[in-house]
Amino acid sequence: MAQTVKLAVVRGDGIGPEVVDEALKVLHAVLPDDLVVQETAFSLGATRYLETGDILSDADTAALAEHDAILLGAVGGDPRDPRLAGGIIERGLLLKLRFAFDHYVNLRPTTVYSSVASPLADPGTVDFVVVREGTEGPYVGNGGAIRVGTPHEIATEVSLNTAHGVERVVRYAFDLASRRPRKHLTLVHKSNVLVHAGALWQRTVAAVAEEHPDVTVDYQHVDAVTIHMVREPGRFDVIVTDNLFGDIITDLAGAISGGIGLAASGNINPDGTFPSMFEPVHGSAPDIAGQQVADPTAAVLSVALLLDHLGRADLASAVTQAVEADLASRGTTPRSTAEVGDAIAAAVAARTTTA
Amino acid sequence: MAQTVKLAVVRGDGIGPEVVDEALKVLHAVLPDDLVVQETAFSLGATRYLETGDILSDADTAALAEHDAILLGAVGGDPRDPRLAGGIIERGLLLKLRFAFDHYVNLRPTTVYSSVASPLADPGTVDFVVVREGTEGPYVGNGGAIRVGTPHEIATEVSLNTAHGVERVVRYAFDLASRRPRKHLTLVHKSNVLVHAGALWQRTVAAVAEEHPDVTVDYQHVDAVTIHMVREPGRFDVIVTDNLFGDIITDLAGAISGGIGLAASGNINPDGTFPSMFEPVHGSAPDIAGQQVADPTAAVLSVALLLDHLGRADLASAVTQAVEADLASRGTTPRSTAEVGDAIAAAVAARTTTA
Numbered sequence: 001m002a003q004t005v006k007l008a009v010v011r012g013d014g015i016g017p018e019v020v021d022e023a024l025k026v027l028h029a030v031l032p033d034d035l036v037v038q039e040t041a042f043s044l045g046a047t048r049y050l051e052t053g054d055i056l057s058d059a060d061t062a063a064l065a066e067h068d069a070i071l072l073g074a075v076g077g078d079p080r081d082p083r084l085a086g087g088i089i090e091r092g093l094l095l096k097l098r099f100a101f102d103h104y105v106n107l108r109p110t111t112v113y114s115s116v117a118s119p120l121a122d123p124g125t126v127d128f129v130v131v132r133e134g135t136e137g138p139y140v141g142n143g144g145a146i147r148v149g150t151p152h153e154i155a156t157e158v159s160l161n162t163a164h165g166v167e168r169v170v171r172y173a174f175d176l177a178s179r180r181p182r183k184h185l186t187l188v189h190k191s192n193v194l195v196h197a198g199a200l201w202q203r204t205v206a207a208v209a210e211e212h213p214d215v216t217v218d219y220q221h222v223d224a225v226t227i228h229m230v231r232e233p234g235r236f237d238v239i240v241t242d243n244l245f246g247d248i249i250t251d252l253a254g255a256i257s258g259g260i261g262l263a264a265s266g267n268i269n270p271d272g273t274f275p276s277m278f279e280p281v282h283g284s285a286p287d288i289a290g291q292q293v294a295d296p297t298a299a300v301l302s303v304a305l306l307l308d309h310l311g312r313a314d315l316a317s318a319v320t321q322a323v324e325a326d327l328a329s330r331g332t333t334p335r336s337t338a339e340v341g342d343a344i345a346a347a348v349a350a351r352t353t354t355a
Numbered sequence: 356m357a358q359t360v361k362l363a364v365v366r367g368d369g370i371g372p373e374v375v376d377e378a379l380k381v382l383h384a385v386l387p388d389d390l391v392v393q394e395t396a397f398s399l400g401a402t403r404y405l406e407t408g409d410i411l412s413d414a415d416t417a418a419l420a421e422h423d424a425i426l427l428g429a430v431g432g433d434p435r436d437p438r439l440a441g442g443i444i445e446r447g448l449l450l451k452l453r454f455a456f457d458h459y460v461n462l463r464p465t466t467v468y469s470s471v472a473s474p475l476a477d478p479g480t481v482d483f484v485v486v487r488e489g490t491e492g493p494y495v496g497n498g499g500a501i502r503v504g505t506p507h508e509i510a511t512e513v514s515l516n517t518a519h520g521v522e523r524v525v526r527y528a529f530d531l532a533s534r535r536p537r538k539h540l541t542l543v544h545k546s547n548v549l550v551h552a553g554a555l556w557q558r559t560v561a562a563v564a565e566e567h568p569d570v571t572v573d574y575q576h577v578d579a580v581t582i583h584m585v586r587e588p589g590r591f592d593v594i595v596t597d598n599l600f601g602d603i604i605t606d607l608a609g610a611i612s613g614g615i616g617l618a619a620s621g622n623i624n625p626d627g628t629f630p631s632m633f634e635p636v637h638g639s640a641p642d643i644a645g646q647q648v649a650d651p652t653a654a655v656l657s658v659a660l661l662l663d664h665l666g667r668a669d670l671a672s673a674v675t676q677a678v679e680a681d682l683a684s685r686g687t688t689p690r691s692t693a694e695v696g697d698a699i700a701a702a703v704a705a706r707t708t709t710a
């Protein structure tokens with residue numbers, strides 16, 4: 001019997017629609033007869049907000065919750081538009097969904113493909129995954145300000161960290177590490193300064209490590225991690241870290257590998273209570289929107305993460321291998337967004353037929 | 356009449372003593388007759404703490420306060436020593452001094468020297484300064500935990516940001532930018548998530564910018580900055596940022612340039628109420644201590660920052676030029692810590708004599 005998956009599709013703003021179109025093209029090329037994907041389009045993002053004044057209504061959230069997974073392109077409008085100031089779309093839509101759907105694992109793999117130019121002179125073999133906590137830390141929106149606009153203004157930001165929240169993401173990271181060949185886990189924090197949260201993370205990692213004698217563990221401060229990621233990125237396997245540190249180091253990870261145009265992510269609710277959400281790490285890039293120049297690869301690789309999440313590692317790896325083949329065959333002639341999607345879809349179809 | 360400067364010298368732990376010896380060697384080589392430096396040695400750091408149980412007493416602080424400036428090598432012992440766990444020396448000594456002496460400017464310049472191999476394939480011309488706030492943000496030690504060690508543990512970390520604290524460091528950064536050829540300032544924050552602190556920083560930068568029509572200004576999120584620092588570091592001139600973001604991006608800046616062995620820093624109290632403190636960004640590296648293999652260049656460049664702070668830009672540039680000459684003449688034969696110091700001191704002396 002065929003598995004039927006209800007997929008909510010948020011094409012979003014800027015280059016979002018273009019890259020999602022290609023991601024769906026590849027998804028359809030890889031789907032076997034026993035997996036049926038039913039898509040529902042959701043019009044969400046800056047464009048819809050500017051038209052209607054709504055960012056994400058309770059009805060939107062409820063409708064999204066009816067789905068098994070969400071594929072999101074990119075959201076956010078022109079950063080200079082005062083009506084969109086202060087990250088209102090990012091917080092009201094992206095972060096709101098991550099919190100509403102308890103996406104406590106933000107999964108961000110990094111591979112340096114030999115065929116893609118890295119800004120590093122000698123990146124070596126790089127293949128690591130950042131498991132970024134997605135529902136706590138400085139992202140909770142806890143903080144405030146008094147005497148705003150006066151010389152006596154005080155603004156606070158509070159990072160909230162719970163044993164519950166830390167333990168579940170740490171467990172996920174250990175499970176992942178123990179399934180990978182190198183079985184190594186690095187905790188990244190700043191425990192010499194953020195002592196309370198740092199101690200909670202360190203104690204939790206130490207406790208869960210006892211259940212995973214197969215996994216080797218180390219700890220690095222977030223500042224030092226930036227050095228290693230530039231000087232010796234091959235040393236990392238699984239990194240588990242806080243929401244904010246994960247945000248920062250995954251952009252760096254994108255930069256040292258093929259660039260943010262290749263970085264995919266999954267916002268995952270491992271319990272399956274809520275739909276998980278898959279999205280490229282890049283933003284909506286309004287300056288190049290609608291020109292068919294955006295690289296859809298990060299969106300395509302997000303589909304691979306989606307397939308993996310649906311339990312179809314076989315299909316996920318068909319997609320990543322097609323991407324690798326496409327990257328290896330890229331010439332110097334620029335291709336349109338659709339041409340890249342076509343090429344990857346064709347490579348997927350060829351593999352699937354001959355397999 | 357000669358200017359007399361009282362310099363407190365904290366050689367510290369690990370490679371600290373070795374690199375400070377070379378830094379002082381270079382300092383003495385560059386000193387003209389009209390500048391007299393009186394040194395007082397302070398025995399502070401992990402070694403002294405393990406011997407006496409004292410990290411930094413009120414008497415130590417009071418004695419340090421009697422000086423015009425502090426030169427510090429590195430502090431911190433073996434990270435695996437349980438008696439030194441949790442960053443007790445870093446917080447009890449380094450951070451305590453930064454707060455006690457109101458070092459609200461943490462100045463960290465980055466240069467990519469053409470003669471030094473960068474891990475970047477094509478770094479280009481890189482010459483920027485990070486002005487990191489040093490007395491606020493998530494570094495204030497405000498936070499706590501309840502139900503520690505239970506499944507109900509909650510740990511918080513609070514970032515405190517004040518108009519007073521932000522404005523003074525932003526003013527310093529604008530003054531610095533307007534004295535540099537490119538006159539460009541980049542504010543780095545994460546204002547789309549940390550909205551209260553982010554808004555305070557953004558409003559302050561916008562306000563001070565009005566007084567500096569000569570300085571161009573932009574804003575970047577801390578995650579995006581890591582990408583630009585790897586892909587196009589030459590775009591930066593002066594970066595002003597929060598204490599934690601500054602910690603992270605200056606390690607990255609060190610990594611993309613000649614490495615952390617070249618990164619110098621000044622913890623500056625621009626008001627002159629308290630002594631400013633100059634230190635290499637690197638740590639005490641206990642694993643290579645006492646072997647004369649540490650590169651003293653970061654400590655030497657910290658002396659250049661000290662001289663600049665003392666109003667002797669001429670001497671500062673004599674030191675940096677001697678460092679550049681030394682870097683350019685480095686062969687493949689490893690030199691001892693003292694040999695590097697000797698070479699830079701000789702280059703300084705040669706310049707000073709012929710000038």
Ligand SMILES: CC(C)[C@H](C(=O)O)[C@@H](O)C(=O)O
Nearest residue numbers: 090091094095247547548578
């Ligand atoms: C847009 C922003 C709120 C978001 C984040 O900070 O998480 C983004 O940078 C990301 O990494 O997905």
Ligand SMILES: CC(C)[C@H](C(=O)O)[C@@H](O)C(=O)O
Nearest residue numbers: 192193223445446449450602
């Ligand atoms: C040692 C540590 C407390 C310190 C910091 O976080 O500021 C260090 O990383 C630095 O950058 O000087």
